[in-house]
Amino acid sequence: SSGPRLQRLDLAEEAIRLARILHRLLPAERESAGLLALLLLVHARRAARTGPEGEPVLLEDQDRGLWDRAMIEEGRALVVRALTGGPAGPYGVQSAIAALHDEAADVESTDWPQIVALYDVLLT
Structure with missing residues (x-):
């Protein structure tokens, strides 16, 4: 997929809402914090995720200057909540992975x- 169908801004924003x-x-x-963190941390990279023709851009090739720093900071704060107070759930762990990339x-x-x-x- 490429072009406008690759990213649905309206659906992503509704999921975050x-x-x-x-x-x-x-x-x-804690898992509600993890889910919100994951959505924010992934969505923060949206501007760099596609090239000028709508083609996908690999994470390693993305212009990190296009990433939404405020959204990343909000997501990182939620990761701390998701990981504090016992074993983390799947959303907490996935949000921690996204935070490390961001x-x-x-x-x-x-x-x-x-x-x-x-x-x-x-995996365990």
């Missing part, structure tokens, strides 16, 4: 060992 409502209604539920200045400085460890948690 609904996740915000869920988190507001269930503030003590925190890295470039692909080379990505904390790959930590990402592998988090994927191992998901």
Whole structure:
């Protein structure tokens, strides 16, 4: 897929809106924080995800200057909530992986060992 069908901004924003409502209604539920964090951290990269012709751009080739830093910071704060207070659920772990990608200045400085460890948690 490419072009406008590759990314549906309206659906992504609606998912974030609904996740915000869920988190507001269930503030003590760590997985609601993890879900919202994951959605924000992935959506923060949207401007760099496609090229001029609508073609997909690999994470390693994305212009990280196009990433939404405010959305990343909000997501990172939610990751802390999702991971605090006991074993993390799947959304918490996935949001931590997304945060590690978003925190890295470039692909080379990505904390790959930590990402592998988090994927191992998901698989167990």
